[in-house]
Amino acid sequence: MTTKKNEIIGNYEISEGKLTTRREVLMMGALAAGTLVGAAANAASDPAKPTTISGATVEIKERDFSALISKKMEGLSSNQIEQHLKLYKGYVAKTKEIDALLNAPDVITQAPAANATYAPLRELLMEQSFALNGVVYHELYFGNLGGTGGDPTGDLKSAIEARWGSSAKFMDYLKASGKCMRGWVIIGWNTRDGALHAYGLDMHNMWSPAAIVPIVVLDVYEHAYMIDYGINRAAYLDAFVKNIDWDVCNKRFAAARKHPVGADVTL
Numbered sequence: 001m002t003t004k005k006n007e008i009i010g011n012y013e014i015s016e017g018k019l020t021t022r023r024e025v026l027m028m029g030a031l032a033a034g035t036l037v038g039a040a041a042n043a044a045s046d047p048a049k050p051t052t053i054s055g056a057t058v059e060i061k062e063r064d065f066s067a068l069i070s071k072k073m074e075g076l077s078s079n080q081i082e083q084h085l086k087l088y089k090g091y092v093a094k095t096k097e098i099d100a101l102l103n104a105p106d107v108i109t110q111a112p113a114a115n116a117t118y119a120p121l122r123e124l125l126m127e128q129s130f131a132l133n134g135v136v137y138h139e140l141y142f143g144n145l146g147g148t149g150g151d152p153t154g155d156l157k158s159a160i161e162a163r164w165g166s167s168a169k170f171m172d173y174l175k176a177s178g179k180c181m182r183g184w185v186i187i188g189w190n191t192r193d194g195a196l197h198a199y200g201l202d203m204h205n206m207w208s209p210a211a212i213v214p215i216v217v218l219d220v221y222e223h224a225y226m227i228d229y230g231i232n233r234a235a236y237l238d239a240f241v242k243n244i245d246w247d248v249c250n251k252r253f254a255a256a257r258k259h260p261v262g263a264d265v266t267l
């Protein structure tokens with residue numbers, strides 16, 4: 001990435017290839033008006049331009065879930081979905097912003113040097129996982145909404161019944177998990193043991209399990225239901241299961257089953 005002198009990205013400034021927090025810049029009296037030209041802003045204005053994460057080129061592009069707004073799902077209002085999608089859009093923008101900073105020159109060597117208590121690189125790496133997971137989990141969540149709900153279908157139904165005994169018991173387990181967690185519930189295919197499990201996260205990047213493929217993704221942050229249900233999460237969970245798109249979940253399950261299973265597949 002080509003950087004400009006005194007380029008400001010979020011709370012950081014890149015000057016002569018050096019990364020500095022804006023607070024530090026302000027303390028030095030070096031922040032001049034008119035220099036707010038950030039790489040993140042550039043990326044946002046050029047959505048076709050791929051961004052990079054830790055040196056690997058990947059494309060972070062906002063996906064269009066607006067059909068969910070007009071779908072008028074049972075128990076999930078258009079306004080609730082619309083506001084939630086705005087939040088998702090923010091995670092896309094922040095992921096791009098963090099990507100740009102992580103690929104800035106000398107980000108690893110800037111003072112304070114690499115340090116597990118505080119360092120710019122540490123903060124960026126932590127928030128990268130928060131922002132990126134915020135994008136991915138929301139896409140999986142919106143992606144498995146908009147269906148007709150009810151009992152699971154297809155091969156996934158068989159796997160769920162093998163794991164939880166029956167579709168009804170699975171639904172109870174899913175809802176109970178949703179009441180226990182503060183962020184997400186993931187029904188995931190574990191590529192280590194070749195089975196479905198429920199996983200819980202309190203934040204996008206808190207307790208994210210490794211080696212799983214998400215099959216059903218449930219957002220239980222308050223923002224997912226506060227407009228429609230206030231603090232009545234149980235009512236939201238009832239609404240969520242009425243709108244699961246089992247066809248989408250079955251496609252994910254079919255893709256997940258192609259992954260080799262076992263503890264030695266990630267050599």
Ligand SMILES: [Fe+2]
Nearest residue numbers: 219221223224
């Ligand atoms: Fe959310």
